[in-house]
Amino acid sequence: MGRSAGKRAAFALAAVVVVAGVSGCEDGDGGTKPGASSASPATQSREEATKAVRAAYGRTAEAKSAKVEMRLVVSGTEGAGSSTFTGVQGWSPSVADLKVTDSSYLADIPGAPVETRAIASGGTTYMDVGAAQAAQTGGKRWMRIDPEQAAGEDELLTQLTAGLSTVNQDPAKELGLLAEAPSVRHLGPVTDDDVKAQAYEGEPAGGKHVEVWIGADGYPVRIIVETTTGKTLTKLTTDYTGYGTGAAVQAPPTEDTFDFMELLKKIVSGGGQA
Template identity: 35%
Template sequence: MTVVRRTVGVAAVTALLCAGAVACGGDSGTGGGAPQSHAQVTQALTAAYKKTAEAKSAKVEMTMKTPVALGDGGTMKMSGTMGWDPTVMDMTMSGSAFTAADPQAPENIRMVWQDDVMYMDMGAKAAKDMDGKRWMKMDLGAAAKQSGDKTLSSQLTGGVDSMNQDPAQQIAVLLDSPNLKHIGSAEVDGVQTEHYKGKLTVDEMMAKNDSLKMLSKSERGQLLENVKKAGVKDYDTELWINDDDLPVRMDVTMDSSQGAIDMSMRYSDYGAAVKVDVPPAGQTFDFMEMLKEIGAAAGAVNGSDAADSGLDSDV
């Protein structure tokens, strides 16, 4: 269960970051080049927004680093192919974010995503405990409907809505940065690019995030309060765009009271075909059904203990 909880948490965050095209961290070299006016910067990012939306897919390599002080800290790497509009992924995840939770966790976890359903390969060890089934299935949309909990339903469907965002929308959000600027020319992985940078406060980011509109005013207020309690004040975003008006790299850094949260994503092969082979039903176990069974078993044990206690009292 420890592995499952950590995997689900990291996978959900990763899917959100990937589909939202948010990434950051790492060193970057910046060269010369004529400075661009604000109008030229806006024009460049607008072109990148349009081209990214049209591409609909790309190969991705992502690294996310979170402070150990946050409890779930560590490094997580992810690579593979993803598509947007609709969301589809075939990615492999690895890193200390998994093994720190449980030394028995698999070193690599493959995640496939299709039709708002996520499948994760939990490895051979998990299969031994799940009747030979190694793939965990998470249907967030169905789970939201079955929960009967309005708040939980909003959170789950909101997560799906966020994951379904076109990655170009994140570039559109960056366009709203009041201090967006051109840093200069730079070479990234052998590709000549133009380097841009902008900053958004937490309030500005939340105001522009369409996926948060499904939350009530009080829920948005609570989320904003929790983010600020963690010491996160703003988001520094850097973007490298190639001569084809496509992002080669995007970086985002968030400073918190526990330390910096860094993510870095690199893109290539835009328009690459994304074909997801969903595992057969015979090789999958449903995460929500597993939780129900655990809850039922716990209830039965508690009921038995209560009965025994009553019997002892009568005696």
């Protein structure tokens, strides 16, 4: 897809990136990132670090849900930008009901709401595009996005939708993968506001860098996942509280939804307007 077509599809592309989780945080992911410059020298062996991460995995898997605040930043691509998500997230099954705020993507869409809502259910993400944009979609407010649909499509579409599964992130799965990584290591104690934790990091398979802060109760209080896909860097920083919070999430009625990929293909082919 050429640049001119990308501009014509500004609404659709920006909207999908809002829920794509392609965020980056060079200067403001909401906290102090632990590392060699901010954490104390590692005091735990690899075996001890692995044991701590595995124990956190067990607790998280059992909890099945939590309240979350996610800061999502994308860099190195035409879709660069950031968004914040707050709400509740569940895993086993994977669901989420999130308010989207502080979004550079929404800010770039004429007539778009300052904040909106994203729902994830059954492997599909839905975003409320607002009343003004619904006038372009037959009055349907919920854009339906399936990350699997982007496979094999145009390179830009692939980049923009590569992070869609982020909203459906399973923290227990991330911890399980980290525990199995041969590179898992203890960074030392970290502090952010009133949160005190022990930080661990590693590189599971799949081109990811995962960092987890584990609180005194053994639950993760923060997970940072960085993924590089081509020239795109996606960084998701998620803070967790209220483990075990109910996550009763329902997808919007089918008659109130429209398909993102179908809309975008229509726009790109010249059969619609952005």
